[in-house]
Amino acid sequence: MSPRVGLEKKVILKAAADIANTDGIDSLTITTLAVKLNIKPPSLYNHVKNLHDLRKQLAVYGLEQLYFTLNESIEGLKGDKAVKALAWAYVTFVRTHPGLYSISLSAPDPEDKTLYEAGERVVTLALEALEPFEFEKEEALHVVRGLRSILHGFASLEQNGGFGLNLSTDESMSLLLDAYLLGIHTKQNHC
Template sequence: MSPRAGIDKQVILRTAAEMADQYGFEEVTVARLARALNIRPPSLYNHIEGLNELRRELSIYSVQMLYDHLMHAVNGRSKEEAIEALCLAYLDFSRRHPGLYEAAQLAPSPEEEEWIRLSYQVVELIMTILEPYGLQGDEAVHHVRILRSLLHGFASLEQKNGFGLPLNLEETQRRMIAVLIAGIQSQAEYR
């Protein structure tokens, strides 16, 4: 069976990304995607091998989008301004693309070279931002983990409506980023 005109891997990934953001990453299935593309499910197999490959490709697509979003935000910035821009961009991505954000959090298996490379690009970007503080090697990795954990916790709580108190969430976000920056500065001075 030949591929349908106008349907290629990029169209499939964009449509799957829209579905993930609307319904959730786990809700993206071959049958649902075929319906959204107005084709029969077997027609998708001209482009993907099945659900596992679709979700793998969607995760890779998501990590690339996250990296591009973060890179654009920090471009031309350094130190505190770069950290703040990265944090705001990270949270913005989680809000605009909740399904893709979920897909970007998955850990690749060891044989997934492209996925690992892209995931490491995100880590390297954060490590580059931390270099002016003298944080390198293991110290930088610990701080990357701290930053990601803090932001992921905030994003996850926000997505699950975990901030129920009637208090300005933007102010909480601003304070969280200020505490993070102060902690990084403190560590740099301590070294």
């Protein structure tokens, strides 16, 4: 059976992302995706092996979309400005693509080259944003882990209604980034 004309991988992944973003990743099944695409479920098996394969492809797609978003945000920026732009782009991505972000969260399996490389591109981009701080490679990776932890924690709390006080989450985010950058500068001055 040949693939349906007009049904491309990108169309399938965009529709899968829409379901995940709107209804949550657990709502994404072969059937719900087929309904969204207005096709019969068996037609999807020309493009994906099974639900696990679909979710893996969606995780790669999510990491690619995150990379493009972050890359665009820091274009032409360095140092503090690049870190802040990257951080805001990250949190905005989670706000607008919660399901896609959720599926792309886990550390990629080094045995799965496609997923691993997609994740590595995001890490490399964060390392490039931090280049002006002149950290040694291993230290820079720790700093990226710290930034990712801060951003993921903030975005996850916000996404799950964890900020119940009537205060601007954007202002909280700004203060958090300022404190993080102050810590980086303080560490630089003591090396």
